[in-house]
Amino acid sequence: MAPEHRSGPAVDTRSVLGKVAAVLYSFTADDHGVGLAELGRRTGLAKGTLHRVLSEMVEVRLLERTGNGYRLSGQVFQLGMRASVERGLLEIATPFLEDLYERTHELVHLGVLEGTEVVYVAKIGGHRQAVSPSRIGGRMPLHCTAIGKALLGSSPPELLARVVEAGLTRRTAHTITAPGLLRRQLERVSRSGVAFEVEESAAGIACVAAPVLDPADRPVAAISVTGPVTRFRPEDHAVVVKAAAAGIAGTLARRAALLQRD
Known part of the structure; x- marks a missing residue:
């Protein structure tokens, strides 16, 4: 059976490595749990062979079992980070993120833009950190997160149009779902260089974020500080977040510039 779905290049599934690659490539960015039958359809592997490959991939932590099937593990994300373009960003950003944590003692994030979502590539926090739905390698909508709005506010208007077209999903009672209101908020983000969120992505948290811009003022990433609404005032941390992003x-x-000279 020829596979009907594949997110990566075609592979020869006659070898063990090919079978493993077929499984890995069969997952999409939106998958949170894929069943055996669906993986069989996507990979074209026989049920018995696929079950054996999946079991071995779970054993070596390339996959995780979920209530409704399988998903890529955090280990896969970590492996990808070692070879991805974000690696240089993470190496450079980490000292600034650690300094930001020492200054605020609140939860610190680094996120990058992918499609119409933010992907979190770093998360630093201590025992006082707020309970946040974010996780390293996880995704969140742009329109309801401070990092997402920092990225949106420094991106071309076409990105906002795509986000609005996809739908401004309501995650809490405070989520902005009106395109006009979101657009006006992003105009302020563009002018000030900082974005705010108060209980828009999850109840009980507030955030402040700033974009990391390249020399052409295009967003490379964004960083944020998050705390509980009971004691955290995001505007009080806007200056240090913006300074860390600029650093x-x-x-x-x-x-x-050094690499270009070399």
Whole structure:
């Protein structure tokens, strides 16, 4: 049977490595749990062979079992990060994120834009950190997160149009779902260089974020600080978040200039 779905290149499934690659490539960014039958349809592997491959991939932590099937593990994300373009960003950003945590003692995030979502590539927090739905390698909508709005506010208007077209999903009673209201908020983000969220992605948390811009003012990433609404005032941390984002941007630009000279 020929596979009907594949997110990566075609592979020869006659080898063990090919079978493993077929399974890995069969997952999409939106999958949270895929059943055996669906994986069989996507990979074209026989049920018995597929079940054996899946079991071995779970054993070596390339996959995780869920209530409704299988999903890629956090280990796969970590492996990808070692070879991805975000690796240089993470290496440069980490000292700034750690300094930001020491200054605020609140939850600190680094996120990058992918499609119409933010993908979290770093998360630093301590025992006082807020309970946040974010996780390393996880995704959140752009329109209801401070990092997402920081990225949106510094992106071309076409991105906002795509986000609105996809639908402004309501996650809490405070989520902005009116396109006009979101657009006006993003105009303020563009002018000030900082974005705010108060209980828009999850109840009980507030965030402040700033974009990390390249020399052409395009967003490379964004960073945020998150705390519980009971004691955290995001506006009080806007200056240090913006300064950390500028520090990351400056260091990235200097490294890029050095590489070009070499």
